Amino acid sequence: MNAYLFLTWLVICNLFLVKLKNKKLLLLLIIIPMFISLATQVNIGTDYYAYVHSFLYPNINEYEIGYYLLNIFLKKITNNPRILFVTVSLIQTILLYKIIKILFIKKIISNIPLFLFCVSTNTLYILMFNGIRSSIAVLIFTYALLLYYLLNDKKKAILMLIVGALFHKSIIVATILIIFLKKIFLDRIHKKIVLLIFSIVAIILNVINTVPKLALFVFNNLPENFPYKYYLISEHMRPYVKGFGVATYLFIIIYLLSIYFYRKSIDTIFLYNIGIIGIISILFFNDIPIFKRFLDYFCIMESLLRYRLLKGTLKKSWMYVSIFIFIFYLLTTVITIMRMIEYNNTYIIENIEKILQIDNREKDFKKILYKEAK
Known part of the structure; x- marks a missing residue:
């Protein structure tokens, strides 16, 4: 409910x-309600x-x-x-503010x-709920x-990247990729x-299922004990909504239109180019959850193109x-949140003990689980 109230306030x-x-003051008037919603x-x-569960039963082998x-x-x-969500939300919103x-x-x-509307109706706001570790790493x-390239504060930038790696190691891959592409x-x-x-090439490769076919090939040729191997054939390799619907085609048109507002500015061109990489990759992966998590590293730069599109129109x-476009972004975000809640109330609740391998000793977690599920 608080997520819907925040979007209304936005x-x-x-x-x-x-x-x-x-x-x-204007920024605080938006950031503080965002913090409360998170x-x-x-x-x-x-x-x-x-x-x-990770808060109640911390395990050093499960997380960074x-x-x-x-x-x-x-x-x-x-x-x-609750203290975990409050603390993480504070970290998230302070970073976004900066x-x-x-x-x-x-x-x-x-x-x-x-x-902030462009950022919140992009993947970041939902990620700040759904992936608190990865969202901290993304921010x-x-x-x-920005510290490294816009403020020339290289020491602080490197320090921040080290801190980010303590929460999610994928930040290392994102950093190497940016250095390579720069x-x-x-x-x-x-x-x-x-x-x-x-x-357009990315869209065509998407339509012919290039990524799922490649993922299956890689899965069949990786060693049995290779880390995260089974992600390649898990439900995370498939969109939560199957096929190309009307909304998908509208997103494609809007993404292509946003390229029209691509800003040719020497000092900030790298930011817009990262946004372009994000757009092309999204068109290629078509919301495959496991890859979208990685593409979230580019979502604020992609939001710059959304921003220029809305501002330009x-x-x-x-x-x-x-x-x-404004209404479309808003509605798709609301629908996504509704589907996530519905998914939790059905599949996750019914299978949580199997997913997390809960045993009878973990009574504190069960008490919270079934109380909040009602």
């Missing part, structure tokens, strides 16, 4: 508070009960050392798992409510990227037609397009 801010002169979450996301130590520290304060502050100071964004990665792709201004061609001649 719409109100876009309609009535955009012209507020005190931008710091801190008070119940049953949103497939990993919600896994995080409750940073997340494990956080649970140990918080558990010394109270045995109520990211938006840098983007605003560097004049990359000017309309704070609109950009730290983005913050470090000189060959990210620092160059590309023609829009070339980017469109890449996007606010002109009179494009106004109806802008309104449609």
Whole structure:
């Protein structure tokens, strides 16, 4: 419920508070309600009960050392798992606040409510519920990227990346990928037609199921004890919604349209190019959950393209397009949250003891599980 209230408040801010002169106050007026919606979450996301369980019964072999130590520290304060969600939500929103502050100071964004709308209706807001470890890593990665390339604070950026790796090791892969791509792709201004061609090729490869076929081939040729091998054929390799529906085609059209607003600015071109990589990859993977988790590292940069698209279509001649895209993003986010809650209340609740291998000694977890499931 709090997620829906926050999205409603975000719409109100876009309609009535955009012209507020005190931008710091404006940012806080949005970030604080976001924090409340995250801190008070119940049953949103497939990993919600896994995080409750990890707090009650910390296991150093299951998670990265940073997340494990956080649970140990918080558990010394109270045995109520709510403290975990409150603490993580505070970390998430502080990092997002710092990211938006840098983007605003560097004049990359000017309309704070609109950009926060783009971020919140992208994958990040849902990830902040569903994947608290990976969302911290994503936010730290983005913050470090801005520190390194926009503020030239390289020491702090490297330190932040080390901290991020303590919560989710995938940040190391994302960092290596960006370093590799920076000189060959990210620092160059590309023609829009070339980017469109890449996007269309990605869509075609998606339609012919390239990724699932490749995943099955890799699975069959990996050693039996290879880490995360079974993710390649698990339900995480399949979209939660099967096939290409109307919404998928609308997303494709909007993604292609956003390339039209690709900004050719030398000093910030790498940010927009990361966003382009995010768009092309999304068109290629078609919401396969396991890959979308990794693509979340690029979601704030992809939100910059969404932001430029909505801001660019606010002109009179494009106004109806802008309104449609705004409503479309909002509705798809609400529907996604509803589906996540429904999924938890059916499959997850019914199979949680098997998924997490719960035994009779873990009475504290069972008590919370069935109380919140009602």
